Amino acid sequence: MTIAVYGRPVNVSQISFAENVLKILATSGCSVIIHKQYYEFLKSELKNIASFPFFETNEDLIGKADFLFSIGGDGTLLDTVLLVKDSNIPIAGVNAGRLGFLSSISKENISNAVEALSKGHYSVEARTLLKVESNHPVFNGNNIALNDFTIHKMETSSMIKIHTYLNGEYLNSYWADGLIIATPTGSTGYSMSCGGPIIVPQSESFVITPIAPHNLNVRPIIVSDKNVVSLEVEGRSQNFMATLDSRSATIDSSFQLAVRKESYSVNLVRLSNENFLGTLRSKLNWGLDSRN
DSSP states (O other), rough: OEEEEEOTTTOGGGGGHHHHHHHHHHHOOOEEEEEHHHHHHHHOTTTTTOOOEOSSHHHHTTTOSSSSEEEESSHHHHHHHHTTSSSSSEEEEESSSOOOOOOOHHHHHHHHHHHHHHHHHHEEEOOOOOOESSSSOGGGOOOOOOEEEEEEESSSOEEEEEEEEEETTTEEEEEEEEEEEEEEEGTTHHHHTTTOOOOOOOOOOEEEEEESSSSSTOEEEEEETOOEEEEEEEESSSEEEEEETTEEEEEEOOEEEEEESSOOOOOEETHHHHHHHHHHHTTTTTTTOOOO
């Protein structure tokens, strides 16, 4: 079994944790390939780290890995979408962060998780991706996201106006600080913090959530992911911020944007004792009686 390992080369506090993960993989007999930048980061802190083959891009992974381990939090796991793309390599999130809604393998459960993967005691959840298209280049061509796409005001305190269409049919003009278009996976992220509903992964839908709308009767709306959501933005500022998962870009009112469902999905590993509803209860403390 070959495991590709990815992490963000920024958090020194996670060095010992990453070292432990690599040791567990080695003692379990796994072959390891590691993201080049992450390995160089670890090597600068761990002088006796073993040598591993590298990968840098999606092309480097195809046919060379059975699973990809994302070491970090949910933001780190979002990075791996651009590495996996349409290769169908399952992503296993090893949680070195805090909430870990997507990164479900805990520090204490790594050995058991590796054993479960080797024995086939796991399932995969296919998660919808969204794709952004534009009349101008944006996001350096990396135009897919697992969580969400947003447009947000910048450089001013004034609201912006976002004209929104579904398959060319006018939906609404949102006067707000911004607008979120989230997948079911992203419905538990930024969208939820702005009052959007939680959507179960296989719902085949998007949620459109305004950020601090001027009109209080404007609420989030769930639409089929078969729709193409088109957007035009205007405001007092010349520039606006667009984000795609953890990536951001500056746009202006000349940008015409469209959000649609990507033709392929990504697979998240779920161990036999895990499921989406259980994650909701444990991570969001559903059913917890705070009076006890």
